[in-house]
Amino acid sequence: MDAQSIVTIIQEKLGSHLQASRLKVKNYHAGIIRLHLWISIDREAFHFTVNTLKSLGRLHLSTAMAYKEYEDRIELIYPFALKMDDAHYSEFMIIASVDIPHNDLTIRTITDIVPGALFMEREVMEMLGIVIEDIPDSRRLFTPSSLQDGYFPLRNGKNKEDSK
Amino acid sequence: MIMILAIALIMTIVGLILGLLLKGIDRKIAAYFQSRIGPPLLQPVYDIIKLMYKQTIIPVTAVRWLFSSAPVIALASSALLLLYITIPYIFYIFEINTTLQGDLIVVLYCILIPSIAMVTGAFSSGSPYAAIGAQREMVILMSIELPIAVVIISVAWHAADSMADPFAISSLFEYPLWHNAGAFGVLGGILLFFAMVLVLPAEMSRVPFDQAEAETELAEGISVEYSGKLLAFILLTDAFKALALSMLVVILFFPYTLSQLFGISFQMYGHTLTPFVEIVFLLFKIIVIYSFGITFIRVVMARLKISQVARFFLFAITAISIIGLILIMLDPNMRII
Amino acid sequence: MKSDIVYPLNIGPVHPAFKEPIKFTFRIEGEQVAGVDIDFGYTHRGIEKIALERNYIQIIYLLERVCGICSFSHPLAYCLAIEDVAEIQVPDRARYIRTIIGELERLHSHLLWTGIAAHEIGFDTLFMYTWNIREKVLDCLEEFTGNRINYGMLTIGGVRRDITPENSETITRMLEYYMELYDRASEILLDDLTLRARTEGIGILSREQAEMFCAVGPTARGSGLLKDVRIDYPVNAYYDIPWLNPISPRDIGKEPIGDVYDRMAVRVLEIKQSLNVIQFCMENLPEGDINSGEGAVKIINKLKKLEGEGIGRYEAPRGEVCHYVILDNQEHPIQLKVKAPTYSNGFTWIPMLTNIEIADIPIVIASIDPCVACADRMTFIRKDGAKERYSWDYLHQKSIQKYKRSANQ
Numbered sequence: 065m066d067a068q069s070i071v072t073i074i075q076e077k078l079g080s081h082l083q084a085s086r087l088k089v090k091n092y093h094a095g096i097i098r099l100h101l102w103i104s105i106d107r108e109a110f111h112f113t114v115n116t117l118k119s120l121g122r123l124h125l126s127t128a129m130a131y132k133e134y135e136d137r138i139e140l141i142y143p144f145a146l147k148m149d150d151a152h153y154s155e156f157m158i159i160a161s162v163d164i165p166h167n168d169l170t171i172r173t174i175t176d177i178v179p180g181a182l183f184m185e186r187e188v189m190e191m192l193g194i195v196i197e198d199i200p201d202s203r204r205l206f207t208p209s210s211l212q213d214g215y216f217p218l219r220n221g222k223n224k225e226d227s228k
Numbered sequence: 229m230i231m232i233l234a235i236a237l238i239m240t241i242v243g244l245i246l247g248l249l250l251k252g253i254d255r256k257i258a259a260y261f262q263s264r265i266g267p268p269l270l271q272p273v274y275d276i277i278k279l280m281y282k283q284t285i286i287p288v289t290a291v292r293w294l295f296s297s298a299p300v301i302a303l304a305s306s307a308l309l310l311l312y313i314t315i316p317y318i319f320y321i322f323e324i325n326t327t328l329q330g331d332l333i334v335v336l337y338c339i340l341i342p343s344i345a346m347v348t349g350a351f352s353s354g355s356p357y358a359a360i361g362a363q364r365e366m367v368i369l370m371s372i373e374l375p376i377a378v379v380i381i382s383v384a385w386h387a388a389d390s391m392a393d394p395f396a397i398s399s400l401f402e403y404p405l406w407h408n409a410g411a412f413g414v415l416g417g418i419l420l421f422f423a424m425v426l427v428l429p430a431e432m433s434r435v436p437f438d439q440a441e442a443e444t445e446l447a448e449g450i451s452v453e454y455s456g457k458l459l460a461f462i463l464l465t466d467a468f469k470a471l472a473l474s475m476l477v478v479i480l481f482f483p484y485t486l487s488q489l490f491g492i493s494f495q496m497y498g499h500t501l502t503p504f505v506e507i508v509f510l511l512f513k514i515i516v517i518y519s520f521g522i523t524f525i526r527v528v529m530a531r532l533k534i535s536q537v538a539r540f541f542l543f544a545i546t547a548i549s550i551i552g553l554i555l556i557m558l559d560p561n562m563r564i565i
Numbered sequence: 566m567k568s569d570i571v572y573p574l575n576i577g578p579v580h581p582a583f584k585e586p587i588k589f590t591f592r593i594e595g596e597q598v599a600g601v602d603i604d605f606g607y608t609h610r611g612i613e614k615i616a617l618e619r620n621y622i623q624i625i626y627l628l629e630r631v632c633g634i635c636s637f638s639h640p641l642a643y644c645l646a647i648e649d650v651a652e653i654q655v656p657d658r659a660r661y662i663r664t665i666i667g668e669l670e671r672l673h674s675h676l677l678w679t680g681i682a683a684h685e686i687g688f689d690t691l692f693m694y695t696w697n698i699r700e701k702v703l704d705c706l707e708e709f710t711g712n713r714i715n716y717g718m719l720t721i722g723g724v725r726r727d728i729t730p731e732n733s734e735t736i737t738r739m740l741e742y743y744m745e746l747y748d749r750a751s752e753i754l755l756d757d758l759t760l761r762a763r764t765e766g767i768g769i770l771s772r773e774q775a776e777m778f779c780a781v782g783p784t785a786r787g788s789g790l791l792k793d794v795r796i797d798y799p800v801n802a803y804y805d806i807p808w809l810n811p812i813s814p815r816d817i818g819k820e821p822i823g824d825v826y827d828r829m830a831v832r833v834l835e836i837k838q839s840l841n842v843i844q845f846c847m848e849n850l851p852e853g854d855i856n857s858g859e860g861a862v863k864i865i866n867k868l869k870k871l872e873g874e875g876i877g878r879y880e881a882p883r884g885e886v887c888h889y890v891i892l893d894n895q896e897h898p899i900q901l902k903v904k905a906p907t908y909s910n911g912f913t914w915i916p917m918l919t920n921i922e923i924a925d926i927p928i929v930i931a932s933i934d935p936c937v938a939c940a941d942r943m944t945f946i947r948k949d950g951a952k953e954r955y956s957w958d959y960l961h962q963k964s965i966q967k968y969k970r971s972a973n974q
Binding site for chain 1: 605606609649776777778779780781792794796797798799804809874876878885887888889891899900902904908909911912
């Protein structure tokens with residue numbers, strides 16, 4: 065499957081929920097390609113997006129909790145590895161990012177679709193203070209229980225000063 | 229009386245050192261098999277000396293008197309076991325006439341006491357690891373009890389026609405198991421020996437039957453809360469048991485002395501040295517039994533699960549020992565009641 | 566041996582079964598495990614946070630310290646991520662050298678795991694044997710890179726040292742040594758009766774569960790899920806090797822059920838696979854440069870003017886390593902995310918550890934080859950550092966309070 069047809073499939077499936085996408089393809093010899101696809105998703109449609117991606121093939125959540133913090137929002141990045149057929153070297157990365165505004169730091173859990181995302185979501189909750197709705201296990205993962213509530217170690221700037 | 233006491237005291241000290249040395253030899257041999265250099269031969273002795281200097285900590289959750297008395301009881305009873313088995317044999321070697329005969333049934337009980345004391349101490353420590361270890365130790369004890377009893381009874385059985393008391397230890401030397409055994413008797417004896425050798429590591433808590441201590445599962449299990457002198461007592465108990473149990477196998481199955489086997493005696497400057505040479509021969513037999521029963525088995529096997537152990541002893545080993553007993557009963561050369 | 570009494574059993578954070586601190590709380594019924602809870606976070610070192618204050622070259626050496634065993638995989642994933650952002654071409658010879666070191670690392674990691682697994686089930690002789698033969702590959706790595714671990718071989722855009730003729734001779738000799746040993750060793754590992762009795766049918770992770778929980782590496786492959794970054798996704802020189810296939814227990818004619826034995830079989834077969842890959846790479850090693858020839862300063866200057874996001878994936882011995890970097894015209898990345906294999910595999914412990922015996926706990930936990938330090942690499946910034954620093958005397962006092970001294974002291 066070539067790069068363009070993959071992108072077309074994903075664009076068709078996601079339709080208007082896809083806010084922006086960026087494709088990066090690296091060609092190796094013998095038709096082997098490395099494909100990285102960045103997509104930005106509306107927060108409301110994120111759950112639907114993950115569901116759609118899962119229906120396309122073997123979906124694997126690859127990285128833990130990458131994020132970018134801006135003045136007014138946190139951009140949460142979910143890198144997925146998707147494999148749509150059994151051929152070798154056919155897995156590609158879909159890096160989905162979701163904007164979450166500071167005044168409403170919530171997002172719906174994806175553990176009902178990808179149960180392996182639980183550790184990541186627990187980490188997001190304790191480190192960034194983003195509330196994951198309907199998460200099956202909301203305890204802390206890495207930080208000790210003695211850490212005061214409302215202090216999120218990986219928040220930058222303003223929020224950190226607030227909590228001091 | 230005083231002589232007996234003096235002998236007992238000397239033998240306790242000698243037995244202690246020999247027991248520790250036996251453990252040292254075991255570790256050296258195991259190291260050789262694992263292509264290591266291994267600790268010095270006297271490492272168990274150094275361990276004891278070091279532990280004697282160490283602080284003894286008793287956890288707050290423990291039942292204090294029970295926790296601290298259990299290793300002492302274990303040590304005393306294992307020393308008793310050693311003396312009880314060894315003294316008749318020593319008298320026999322030195323050809324001293326005595327009324328001390330020893331009793332196999334008492335030996336059967338004495339084997340149990342150190343383990344039960346350890347289990348009690350472990351339960352009283354309040355540690356969940358020790359509790360699980362103690363439960364496992366109880367399971368092992370219950371499953372090896374029957375094979376040991378069957379072995380001892382069958383060995384006593386064949387001596388029943390003699391003038392001597394069949395359950396006396398001293399009659400074992402005069403009428404060894406292979407004494408006038410036919411084909412059935414020899415076969416039965418081999419099965420019994422096999423069962424007894426496999427019981428040895430279970431009784432000593434060694435791989436593959438070290439579930440009660442299982443370092444990687446229970447962090448030393450029953451002895452996890454012990455430290456300092458109390459731990460030293462446990463190690464000493466282990467040394468006594470090592471010596472006593474190998475000694476038991478020797479007198480049950482190979483009580484022959486050099487003079488019996490080859491009719492030789494040793495003289496020097498008009499004094500007879502035979503008894504001392506016999507003691508060296510005895511030690512040699514003990515080391516061989518211990519290496520085969522414990523060292524070789526523990527280097528080639530992995531630790532089994534407690535359910536596997538229980539099945540193994542309750543069915544396989546019990547069956548083997550009972551077949552051994554039946555074969556000995558069937559042997560026409562041995563006495564049939 | 567089931568009883569009605571359910572009691573909790575803590576294993577860890579410090580326990581002889583683990584080489585690193587992690588805490589498991591089991592609910593035990595008799596000898597059976599009824600439930601399990603896992604507590605991470607005892608080896609936080611804040612490596613990701615430290616990385617944000619280092620320049621691009623320094624980070625490579627920092628990331629070697631994420632994990633003692635995967636000390637090549639982590640910096641490699643980072644280099645791949647940076648090369649992805651900056652679109653740097655890696656010379657062919659460097660790709661092959663990276664593959665060789667990666668496979669040498671896999672070789673020693675799997676041998677190490679075999680030893681640990683043997684130790685967990687009380688088979689110390691096998692433990693000594695495997696660690697003894699592991700010395701050979703460590704010697705080889707030492708001669709080649711200068712270190713037994715933390716090789717310092719990588720740089721952005723290539724590798725730092727070339728394979729000299731003497732090195733290739735050592736590697737050839739090492740390959741011969743292992744090829745000769747492999748048949749006997751695999752026979753012991755796969756056919757030994759007590760090993761089989763302790764590993765078969767326990768710690769089962771079904772294929773569906775493995776896929777659901779995003780399991781990676783030998784853990785996933787042991788369950789029959791053919792997931793291998795080397796083969797799913799083009800990295801290093803792997804896509805040049807025509808015969809490379811993901812290992813599964815089917816290769817020894819066994820239908821995978823995902824028990825400990827299957828995971829062990831996968832690792833044993835991967836030892837052979839690694840040997841073959843190394844041999845292939847040594848035979849087909851292309852001539853040419855081993856890096857771009859640019860010095861560290863030049864690389865940093867180039868990366869300083871870049872903006873973008875990159876992702877690097879690599880199959881470490883334990884499974885997928887994935888690094889995500891974000892560059893923003895600065896001398897250091899503004900975000901570096903490290904995902905270690907245990908972070909993905911940690912979740913699979915829960916189905917594996919339910920309904921087993923206590924005796925199986927250590928080997929089941931060890932069966933995913935956990936690397937707690939990797940999973941725990943996350944940041945935690947202590948708020949009042951000075952206040953929470955305890956003196957030795959204070960700790961000693963605390964411990965005395967907790968345990969009464971015995972009467973004779």
